[in-house]
Amino acid sequence: MKKYLMIIVSVLLLIAIAAGCAGNTPADKPEEKTDTDVTTEGMYIVLNGTKVGIGMTYADIKDGLGTETQPEDVILPCDEGDSFRNVMHHYEGATITENRDGKVCEIEVSDLHGNTDNVTLMGKVKIGDKTEDAVAALGEPDNWPTPEDDYSLIYKYDNCFVYVFLDPDTNKATVSGINFMGF
Numbered sequence: 001m002k003k004y005l006m007i008i009v010s011v012l013l014l015i016a017i018a019a020g021c022a023g024n025t026p027a028d029k030p031e032e033k034t035d036t037d038v039t040t041e042g043m044y045i046v047l048n049g050t051k052v053g054i055g056m057t058y059a060d061i062k063d064g065l066g067t068e069t070q071p072e073d074v075i076l077p078c079d080e081g082d083s084f085r086n087v088m089h090h091y092e093g094a095t096i097t098e099n100r101d102g103k104v105c106e107i108e109v110s111d112l113h114g115n116t117d118n119v120t121l122m123g124k125v126k127i128g129d130k131t132e133d134a135v136a137a138l139g140e141p142d143n144w145p146t147p148e149d150d151y152s153l154i155y156k157y158d159n160c161f162v163y164v165f166l167d168p169d170t171n172k173a174t175v176s177g178i179n180f181m182g183f
Contacts, residue, residue, distance in 0.1 A: 042054070042157040042158065042159070043121065043122060043157060043180070045109060045119055045121055045178065045180075046119070046122075046123050047066070047096075048064065049064060052096060052104060052107060053107075053180075054105065054106075054159050054160040054180050054182040055103055055104065055182065056103065056104045057102055057103060058089070058096065058098035058103065065089075066092065067091075068090055068091060069090045069092055069113070070090045071090075072087050072089050072090070073088040073090075075087070075097075082100075086105065090113065092113065092115055093109060093110075093111070093113050093114055093115055093116035093117070093119040093127075094108060094109045094116075095107070095108045104182075105182040106180060106181055106182060107178075107179070107180040108177070108178070108179050108180075109121070109177060109179070110177045110178075111176075111177075116128075121134075122137065124137040125137050125175060127175055127176065127177065127178070128174055128175065129174065130174055130175075131172055134153065134164055135153065138153070138155065139155075141155050142154050142156050146172070151166045152165050152166060160182045161180070161181050162178070162179070163180075163181075164178055165177035165178065
């Protein structure tokens with residue numbers, strides 16, 4: 001079931017990208033932030049011993065992340081313009097996406113990317129951990145108490161949302177994935 005949940009999240013992301021392409025003209029292009037350099041004061045993952053957070057410069061951290069498990073994927077706008085260029089880097093247990101400025105703009109941790117034993121959230125939470133242990137380690141999420149039909153803990157920071165997905169197969173008792181989305 002958790003694989004289906006991650007597939008649904010991925011499909012929704014692709015639909016959002018396609019919808020943005022359908023309506024974006026150069027006049028509609030939002031102004032891009034350039035001051036997204038952050039330290040690891042907000043939430044971050046630790047992948048193979050290296051801290052990774054939204055807004056960090058990918059080139060500065062890539063050497064510590066290990067070997068990529070497949071070739072990078074380049075995502076360009078459908079109108080072939082230059083409004084964005086994202087590059088997805090695939091590692092065992094995680095995918096890290098950098099934007100055209102070379103900044104980390106999305107992080108996904110899932111067993112769909114292989115073994116997740118080498119990845120932790122804030123150095124404390126791993127895939128498979130109990131939900132109550134994750135809340136104890138990270139604090140109460142913004143959507144606390146979690147609604148009955150919600151299968152994620154949501155944390156909002158200055159530059160990102162962090163979703164800690166809860167496994168529906170265990171009745172939300174364990175962590176099944178983690179996703180950072182910058183804004």
